[in-house]
Amino acid sequence: MGKIIVVYHSQQFGNTREIAEALAEGARESDGEVELINTNERRVRLEDLLSASAVAIGTPDYYGYPAGTIKTLFDDMYLWDKAGEPVKGKPAALFYSHGGGGTVRKVLEKFAARFFEQVGKTVERGPQGGQDAKKKCLALGKELAKK
Ligand SMILES: Cc1cc2nc3c(=O)[nH]c(=O)nc-3n(C[C@H](O)[C@H](O)[C@H](O)COP(=O)(O)O)c2cc1C
Numbered sequence: 001m002g003k004i005i006v007v008y009h010s011q012q013f014g015n016t017r018e019i020a021e022a023l024a025e026g027a028r029e030s031d032g033e034v035e036l037i038n039t040n041e042r043r044v045r046l047e048d049l050l051s052a053s054a055v056a057i058g059t060p061d062y063y064g065y066p067a068g069t070i071k072t073l074f075d076d077m078y079l080w081d082k083a084g085e086p087v088k089g090k091p092a093a094l095f096y097s098h099g100g101g102g103t104v105r106k107v108l109e110k111f112a113a114r115f116f117e118q119v120g121k122t123v124e125r126g127p128q129g130g131q132d133a134k135k136k137c138l139a140l141g142k143e144l145a146k147k
Pocket of ligand 1 (some may be wrong): 009010011012013014015016017060061062063064065097098099100101102
C-alpha cells in the first residue's frame with residue numbers, strides 16, 4: 001500500500017482535527033504510511049499529492065463553504081492539472097464538521113469529484129459531540145487503506 005495523506009483544516013475547536021485523526025488511525029491499521037497535514041499550519045505542496053496513493057480531505061463548514069485553505073488546495077490542484085501534473089484519479093475520502101448548518105457537504109463533494117474517485121460516504125460531524133463521526137471516520141480510514 002502506498003502513502004495516504006489526510007489533509008484537513010482545523011482551527012476553532014479542533015473538531016475537524018479529531019475526526020481527521022480517527023480516519024488516520026483507521027488507515028494506519030493496514031500498516032501503510034499515513035501523514036496528517038493541517039492546512040491551517042501549512043499549504044499542501046504538489047510533492048505531497050504526488051507522493052500519495054490515496055487522500056482524505058476534511059474541512060469545517062465556513063459559511064456553507066470549505067475553509068479558505070481547503071479551497072486553496074482545490075485551486076492549486078486545478079492549476080497543477082492544467083500544468084500537466086498527474087494529480088487526478090486518486091481514491092479520496094471526505095469528511096467535514098459544522099455548527100448546525102452543514103451545507104458545505106455539497107460543495108466539498110462537487111470540488112472533490114473534479115479530481116478524485118470518492119471512497120465510501122462523506123462523514124459529517126455535527127455540533128452534538130463527535131463519537132459517532134469518529135467511529136465512521138475510523139471505518140472510512142480502513143476502507144481507504146484497502147484501495
Ligand atoms: C469563520 C467561521 C464560519 C462558520 N460558518 C459556519 C456555517 O456557515 N455553518 C455551520 O454550521 N457552522 C459554521 N461555523 C462553525 C464551524 O463549522 C464548526 O465550529 C467546526 O466544527 C469548527 O471546526 P474546527 O474546530 O475543526 O475548526 C463557522 C465557524 C467559523 C470559524
